[in-house]
Every structure is written in structure tokens, then in C-alpha cells.
Amino acid sequence: MSGEQPFIEIKRSIAGGDFAIAGNISSETKTILQQTGLPPVFIRRVVIACYEAEMNVVIHAYRGTFTTQIYSDRILVVVDDEGPGIPDVSLAFQEGYSTAPPHIREMGFGAGYGLSNMKKCSNQIAVDTRVGEGTRVTMVFYLNSSP
Amino acid sequence: MKVNEIVIPLEAEVVVDGNMSEQTLKGGYSGDLLSDCIANAGEGSVWVTIHSHPNIVAVAVLVGILCIVITNFQEIDPQTVEKARKERVTLLRTPLTSYQAVAVLAGRGIPGTKKHV
Ligand SMILES: Nc1ncnc2c1ncn2[C@@H]1O[C@H](COP(=O)(O)OP(=O)(O)OP(=O)(O)O)[C@@H](O)[C@H]1O
Ligand SMILES: [Mg+2]
Numbered sequence: 306m307s308g309e310q311p312f313i314e315i316k317r318s319i320a321g322g323d324f325a326i327a328g329n330i331s332s333e334t335k336t337i338l339q340q341t342g343l344p345p346v347f348i349r350r351v352v353i354a355c356y357e358a359e360m361n362v363v364i365h366a367y368r369g370t371f372t373t374q375i376y377s378d379r380i381l382v383v384v385d386d387e388g389p390g391i392p393d394v395s396l397a398f399q400e401g402y403s404t405a406p407p408h409i410r411e412m413g414f415g416a417g418y419g420l421s422n423m424k425k426c427s428n429q430i431a432v433d434t435r436v437g438e439g440t441r442v443t444m445v446f447y448l449n450s451s452p
Numbered sequence: 453m454k455v456n457e458i459v460i461p462l463e464a465e466v467v468v469d470g471n472m473s474e475q476t477l478k479g480g481y482s483g484d485l486l487s488d489c490i491a492n493a494g495e496g497s498v499w500v501t502i503h504s505h506p507n508i509v510a511v512a513v514l515v516g517i518l519c520i521v522i523t524n525f526q527e528i529d530p531q532t533v534e535k536a537r538k539e540r541v542t543l544l545r546t547p548l549t550s551y552q553a554v555a556v557l558a559g560r561g562i563p564g565t566k567k568h569v
Contacts, residue, residue, distance in 0.1 A: 328507055332539075
């Protein structure tokens with residue numbers, strides 16, 4: 306990943322707590338990936354991971370930016386937020402671990418599967434976080450390699 | 453089976469018709485955890501759930517779910533209706549419980565499918 310330019314870059318902002326539009330960035334990403342003619346199985350895993358990352362900002366953070374870069378052999382997604390950060394990242398990756406409050410759980414979020422879904426769907430995932438400041442999730446999806 | 457063929461067996465109200473007579477169901481999924489639905493439901497599914505907030509439509513669009521069956525005659529958020537119309541996702545509302553709805557759909561031969569992430 307040197308100085309190579311992506312042939313498509315999409316940059317969007319995410320509003321924390323806005324459930325009515327939550328998921329729209331992932332939908333838009335899906336449409337763009339479909340238009341580029343990528344295989345449905347590949348699109349599926351990118352889109353699942355995007356949704357989980359987008360929702361985590363909506364649910365757990367205050368605001369964020371969502372950047373997708375499409376290269377010939379891979380897709381890079383970077384989701385950056387201002388928020389509380391994650392004190393224990395390995396705990397956060399455990400299925401079933403969630404700090405989502407009751408009113409969020411009532412909506413069907415907070416199963417604690419998001420980060421584990423992202424990990425299963427991507428080829429590489431990195432979570433950089435600072436408690437009290439925010440979190441950056443970086444995911445790479447290679448076109449011709451399953452995760 | 454086309455989506456419009458499940459309306460009467462489910463005793464359902466059609467809240468949004470996302471072109472039901474053209475939508476062919478490949479399978480079904482039931483559940484109320486969104487992360488589980490997005491990981492396991494397949495394209496061309498009917499989704500049986502108790503939720504009625506707008507994010508269910510986002511999940512449906514991402515997975516390729518054709519029809520959402522909202523059970524127990526839950527009130528539906530107007531934003532959910534608006535979003536489903538825009539995205540052409542069929543929304544049905546039934547007095548049945550989720551279990552009863554799944555039993556009806558399975559009885560009509562719609563298989564439970566499972567994708568894996
Ligand atoms: N962007 C974020 N900012 C702050 N905390 C986060 C963020 N993303 C995840 N977390 C923390 O990690 C936990 C686990 O995240 P994960 O996505 O796996 O589950 P969840 O969001 O709680 O539930 P689900 O994704 O199944 O709806 C969260 O409950 C939260 O404590
Ligand atoms: Mg999550």
C-alpha cells in the first residue's frame with residue numbers, strides 16, 4: 306500500500322445516535338460495489354463489515370467519518386470516530402461482549418457480534434483506540450482471497 | 453414462491469408493497485438480533501421479526517431481504533414505512549407471533565437458509 310492511488314474513494318460522515326439514517330453509508334457502498342461488477346460473495350462480506358463498523362459509531366460514539374477506497378485488488382475501509390474509545394479491545398472482540406444500554410438492546414443491537422463479524426468478513430482488521438478520545442477501525446478486503 | 457402468496461396465510465396487512473408479485477422468495481430467516489440477521493440471512497429471504505424501527509430496512513437492503521414480516525401486530529414507525537417504500541422492501545404486519553409466522557412459512561415450503569460470514 307505505497308503511494309498507489311485508489312480508483313474510487315468515498316468519504317462520508319456518520320452521526321452518532323441517528324438511527325433513521327444509520328446504515329445508509331453501507332447501502333451506498335453496496336450500490337457502488339455492485340456497479341463496479343464485483344462478485345456478490347465478496348460484496349456481501351465487505352457490506353456486512355461496513356454495516357457493523359457504521360453501527361458501532363452510531364451506537365457507541367458521537368460522530369465519525371467513513372472512508373472507502375477501492376483498488377484493483379482490494380478494498381480499504383477506515384472508520385474513524387470521536388467517542389469514548391474502547392478500554393479493552395480483545396474483550397470487545399469477544400462474541401457476546403457488549404456495553405450497549407437497555408434501550409439500544411431493545412432495538413436488537415448489542416448482541417456483541419459486531420467486531421467478530423468484522424473480523425470474519427475482512428482479511429485484516431486493526432482497531433486503534435484511545436479512551437476518552439475515539440476509535441479508528443481499519444479493514445482490508447482482498448478480492449481474490451477469502452478471509 | 454412469490455411474496456404476495458404469503459400475505460393471506462400470514463393473515464397479514466400489507467404496509468408496503470415492494471413489488472410483491474415479482475419478488476420470488478428463496479428462503480427465510482427469523483430473529484431479533486440485527487448482527488445475527490446480517491451475518492446469517494440470505495439474499496432473497498423473508499425475515500420474521502418483532503422489530504419495527506427503520507434500521508430493519510437498512511439490514512434488509514444490505515442482505516437483499518425482499519420482505520420483512522413484523523409480528524405481534526407491532527406499531528410501525530412512520531420512518532420505517534417511508535424507508536421501505538423508498539428501498540422497495542415489502543413490509544407485512546401480522547397478528548401472529550414470530551413462531552406462528554415461521555410455522556406458516558415453513559408449512560408453505562419456504563426453507564430456512566443459512567449463510568455464513
Ligand atoms: N466505535 C466504538 N467506540 C466505542 N466503543 C466501541 C466501539 N465499537 C465497539 N465498541 C465497544 O465494543 C463492544 C463490542 O462491540 P461489538 O460491535 O462487537 O458489539 P455491540 O456493538 O455491543 O453489539 P452488536 O454489534 O452485536 O449490535 C461494544 O459494546 C462497545 O463497548
Ligand atoms: Mg456493534
